[in-house]
Amino acid sequence: MTTRKNFKRQVRARAARTGESYTSALRHIRPAPTADAVPDAMTPGSIRLAVAQTPVRHDPRDAEALRDSGREVRSLMREASAQGARIVHFPEGALCFPDKHLMSADGPDAVGPADWDRCRWPVLRSELAAIAALARELRLWTVVPSAHRLTGPNRPHNSLYVVSDRGAVVTRYDERLLSRTKLSYLYTPGISPVTFDVDGVRFGCLLGMEIHYPELFAQYETLDADCVLLSTTGAAPGNTAAQVQGHAAVNGYWVGLSVPAQHSATAPSGIAAPNGDWxxxxxxxxxxxxxxxxxxDSSEAAAVSVTHARPWRRESRAGVHTGHRVTDPRSQDRTAAF
Known part of the structure; x- marks a missing residue:
């Protein structure tokens, strides 16, 4: 374990010094494996990602609906595994996206503070446990959203559980910038970004309305994310896809978008490359x-963005331009004649 930590420290030190991503720095330090030693999808700097779209249900009081959602998640986990995926990512509400009217303590005709005692928590926990067990069986990292219960009377977080290929929850991301309804009636906001590494590839997590906040995507660039996984139930025609492509291209990393199957006509789930292409x-x-x-990182879609654009943008933000500035009256005079 100590040897592994020291090795990763060397890789991160090079990445910080050169502006490379973790996976690019990894290639310069770790000898390239032979073709017989490691499958293509498992070589350093490469990982196979699956993003899912599933039907989203809205009543956490309905135990059978929760079980149906769990079965559908596990079915798509098996499909992703059959296609060689190392990690699979699900949409916000994959198990349930509680309806504000159904949860309102003031009754269905008036939106009010949610009564979370109505949620069938034991059933939800059982489905999450079954998902974790299957992740262990398939050796498949699984990123699945769910409400995360807090100690009463605190409202739960709207969260992304990161389940390892050993079936353990290794971290959890809690949505930070909530919609007005979520903040007022449903959830407690989270406080920090979350990253996790799989086979040397670093992932960041975002949820829901956070697609609209470019500063959150920029934050993950500074945290050396190679890919950001965004789960949302919102899918405005044209707008969602364009924003995802823009975030990917501006930050020079992959973005996995996972949305409910109901919204696929306007914005199907997918993966955008670091150059913004789907x-x-x-x-x-x-x-x-x-x-x-x-x-x-060596793919054509990633080469320019990851190898050139991203390091140069880091240099620019770090002040590389300051050494080229001059003291010139014509520079300082904003009203100087042509």
Whole structure:
């Protein structure tokens, strides 16, 4: 373990010094494996990601609906594994996205503070445990959203559980910038970004309305994320896809977008490359499905953004331009004649 930590420290030191991503720095320090030693999808700097779209249900009081959602998540986990995925990512509300009217303590005709005692928490925990068990069986990292219960009377977090290929929850991301309704009636906001590493590839997590906050995506660039996983139930026509592509291109990393199957007609789930191009998308016909892509720094879609643009932007932000500035009256005079 100590040797592994020292090795990763060397890789991160090089990445910080050169402005490279973790996976790019990794190639310069770790000898390239032979083709016989490691499968293509498992080589350093490459990982196979699946993003899913599933039907989202809205009543956490309905135990059978929660079980149906759990079964559908596990079915798509098996499909992702069959396609060689190392990690699979699910949409906000994959198990349930509670309706504000159904949860309102003031009754269905008036939106008020949510009564979370109505949630079938034992059933929800049972489905999450079954998902974790399958992740261990398939050796598949699984990122699945769910409400995370806090000690009463505090409202739960709206969260992304990161379940390792050993079936353990290794971290959890809690949505930080909530919509007005979520903040007022449903959830407690989170406080920090979260990253996790799988096979040398670093992932960041975002949820829900956070697609609209470019500063959160920029924060993950500074944290050396190679890919940001965004789970949301919001899918405005044209707007969602364009924002995802913009965040990917501006920050020079992959973005996995996972949305409910109900919204696939306007914004199907998919993976955007560091240059903003869509690499793969789920069908836009409402069917539960997964889109699978190899994230690889050496790919044509990533080469310019990851190798050149991202390091240069870091240098610019760090002040590389200050050494080229001059003291010149014509520079300082904003009203100087042509």
């Amino acid at each position: 690499l793969a998308r789920c069908p836009a016909d409402g069917t539960p499905s997964v889109a699978v892509v190899d994230l690889d």
